[in-house]
Amino acid sequence: MAKIGLHGIRHAYGVRPGRPNDYALKEVSHDWEDGGAYALLGPSGCGKTTLLNIISGLVTPSEGQILFDGRDVTHLSTEERNIAQVFQFPVIYDTMTVFDNLAFPLRNRGVPEAEVRRKVNEILEITGLADRAKRKARGLTADLKQKISLGRGLVRSDVNAILFDEPLTVIDPHMKWQLRSQLKMLHRQFGFTMVYVTHDQTEALTFADKVVVMYEGEIVQIGTPAELFERPSHTFVGYFIGSPGMNVLPAQVDGASIIVGDQSIAIDRAPKIAGASRIELGIRPEFIRLGREGMPVTVTKVEDIGRQKIVRAAFAGKPIAIVLPEDGEIPTDARVSFDPQGINIYADSWRVAVE
């Protein structure tokens, strides 16, 4: 497995007249650790697949370098980069048996047959395909075919990295959990460097050690699930991660107070906002307390979703969401207070330090 270095990567598929800055990837520079499980997460069109294809060699970046363990692979083919790929839709040989499909990448590289059998049997067990080993792939369900694809991605232990492009899209929802935890287990066991593209936050947060959040062609944050939740470095991350996402309220700063509408909220120290044209306060619904004390709020709607209640309310003239435990009470003349731990200040969408 290898450490993946991305240095000054930018990519434009074609610059349209009048739009010289039409970059699908604007600037990506980062070193990804050997053996790390990274999820690329973001909405449709943010550049996840472009970045994955640049790592695999399917796309050559307009600018920048890709290094595997310090070796420049920017102009090497996918084959020469020695990586395994699992795509959104199964890529398998229909006329071969399940066993032979998994054995193919190994036999193709001249791995001795005894070793092929040992490795393929191990992966057949892990993917739950063992009882179908002798079946032809043709005629199997899309779920099972995709499991074969996953198995083929996982069978080689000599690859530099395994890249996954939304591999669970065609998998039945109840099987997704199982496969995700199997992937996680395999990662722990074999220490693969994995890069996994998804637009599903649950998938990213359960699979990855580090989640790479992308937005409009840029990486806006790389962090553990806890870091993304507690300290979103961009308002987009706050909004995209969490359900409901972070409340983002237009604000002004007055020394060590932040003003939202007609409300003033004391914070520990003055935030560094010099030169910013737009200030916002971000607070997750879980960090707002609803009770009889604090600032005025008007509850507009309560959604009971089983283990929690989501309260929709108007605060300082803006809509906010508050998450309460299942048995949380909503007083008739409710007021709110913000947990200081949960307050983030943003200047032009980027989080600024207050401590």
Ligand code: ATP
């Ligand atoms: P999705 O989740 O929908 O696959 P994504 O985050 O993977 O989206 P990309 O597919 O990398 O995003 O696309 C990034 C941008 O590049 C988009 O604006 C897209 O329209 C554009 N793009 C992608 N592939 C091409 C291509 N082959 N030619 C021209 N533009 C492209």
